[in-house]
């Protein structure tokens with residue numbers, strides 16, 4: 001008798017309202033008569049579920065790591081997937097009212113579905129709105145839908161199985177309205193048979209059928225979700241690999257945005273090709289079967305229902321387009337927000353030292369507000385759209401009831417038939433809203449897809465695999481031939497205006513010049529982080545652009561001004577980028593870089609270190625060891641001793657002296673400190689983007705009126721004043737050491 005208990009609320013709610021009732025019917029039927037709907041009634045799933053995913057991710061990005069709460073609706077097959085409580089709540093509160101007969105345009109057989117996709121494709125214009133660095137690469141928007149579907153191809157077998165299971169579960173769930181109608185007639189007419197069988201046999205058969213439906217539905221949900229996650233994992237890996245292949249400038253500039261593409265957009269994309277596709281398919285089947293069943297029960301009544309379709313369909317198309325635009329804008333705003341947070345969290349100590357927490361809070365809040373404003377727009381649109389479609393659905397239901405009641409009174413149809421018809425119309429309405437959700441979800445997927453595909457398809461300005469491999473045995477001079485260069489992000493300023501110089505192999509050169517004169521830029525060009533705009537840099541007579549960047553960089557050891565260490569052991573940090581080196585090699589390199597402190601660490605080379613768990617000087621020496629362990633032919637030192645105290649500086653300089661003396665590594669050092677500059681065999685002075693002077697240190701420093709002499713005099717004054725501070729500590733050993741280290745320079749300059 002549980003079936004009878006179950007039918008009452010179903011009917012009552014149908015009559016009350018076709019829209020909100022739909023979900024209630026779902027719930028009531030399943031809760032009250034669980035055996036009636038084991039395979040899941042139509043989901044009536046709002047596209048706001050997807051919308052909430054974005055908002056949820058916004059929350060992840062701003063405050064907490066992603067978590068999924070396994071709150072699943074007891075009724076909706078799609079809710080077999082984990083979803084957050086908020087998502088669930090929203091899905092319930094904004095449950096769409098099924099628009100009863102909206103199926104003619106979208107309810108299509110597979111070929112028609114193809115035409116829907118083609119229509120979408122032809123209407124797309126996928127240039128992301130604020131994609132400043134993506135201009136030109138976004139033109140192939142229409143191919144995004146194809147790419148989106150292609151993503152699902154490796155999962156073809158599994159997805160086909162899921163579609164098979166979907167067919168089974170949908171067919172079973174479509175039996176429900178018919179069964180309820182027949183049950184009403186069975187009990188109201190006191191008939192001896194139910195569906196041509198004795199009642200217990202028929203009930204048993206139905207129970208078995210529903211169990212099969214439930215199993216198929218569970219299988220479908222599991223397969224779809226796992227395939228979706230597999231697709232997301234694949235896209236993430238590919239997109240991250242593609243990012244790593246880009247030129248460094250790209251990642252520097254767009255880190256926050258890339259992270260957002262890798263997390264939020266890939267999720268939307270994965271959902272779009274699995275859950276969304278599956279929901280769309282289920283909606284399509286339900287709508288088709290539902291309409292067919294309605295025609296079979298009463299063609300007249302069905303025609304009445306179908307009158308409401310056109311306005312709702314038109315609204316859905318406009319809504320979908322608007323949503324896609326909004327989705328793109330939201331993703332970009334989320335990217336900006338992540339970028340802001342990332343930058344400030346990376347410089348947390350600076351923020352704290354300058355008591356800038358309130359200011360930073362405000363700045364971030366502005367970015368959050370931009371995301372919120374977009375979400376608000378979406379909320380209004382969604383509310384209006386679903387409200388309107390709900391009203392249409394309810395009016396259609398009223399027509400159906402009025403006219404249907406009349407047909408019952410003249411005995412043209414039975415009460416059971418009317419009930420079945422009402423249920424089918426709710427199913428069809430739910431399916432149509434599901435199709436709308438599918439369409440808008442697809443639009444979101446296309447929007448997110450264009451951002452992810454752009455990342456996947458982007459070709460680096462300095463492709464890692466382009467060129468010939470530079471053999472390790474080859475060596476020769478590095479020559480700058482009229483090199484001109486502007487940073488891509490600041491095209492208006494020409495940093496290098498025709499640099500000409502030759503650096504012989506095994507020699508050492510100090511690049512000298514005032515701050516901003518282009519010393520680091522020259523080193524970045526040698527590293528091929530950028531390419532010159534004009535002129536060329538050659539190695540052993542060959543333009544370095546002809547070598548693969550990988551093989552070229554293999555020959556270079558770089559020590560940056562601000563050394564970066566990664567979370568890991570000291571050994572891992574020194575061996576970073578040289579996976580084949582032994583512990584012995586690492587220790588030798590550490591010794592050469594004067595990293596004595598490592599032996600005093602609790603676990604020596606196995607001590608875990610992080611970004612900031614060592615002093616600046618220690619970090620710099622580890623990064624020198626990292627450069628040396630590669631056994632480089634060229635060593636680029638960018639202010640390598642700038643963070644060191646006098647003792648460490650002398651120790652590192654001694655190591656650099658050794659390297660220079662051995663004459664098998666070309667050393668190019670950008671330096672301000674006299675003690676570093678004096679070690680190089682040759683000095684190149686940069687001014688106004690050109691080489692203004694070059695020569696031996698002692699020659700330049702003795703030449704009256706030379707630019708170098710003026711520069712060094714100023715530098716010596718700086719060093720003298722800092723020395724004065726150190727001299728306040730007479731017991732310091734560093735005093736005597738650094739004094740002797742700089743004696744040579746003082747004498748030479750006679751300032």
Ligand SMILES: Nc1ncnc2c1ncn2[C@@H]1O[C@H](COP(=O)(O)OP(=O)(O)OP(=O)(O)O)[C@@H](O)[C@H]1O
Nearest residue numbers: 487489490495513514515516517518519520521522
């Ligand atoms: N990534 C960048 N994008 C745009 N402009 C840059 C970039 N890096 C440096 N510049 C500019 O290029 C010029 C040269 O900078 P560079 O870092 O090469 O000078 P530098 O001589 O090494 O200075 P310092 O001695 O202070 O380190 C400067 O005007 C600087 O503002």
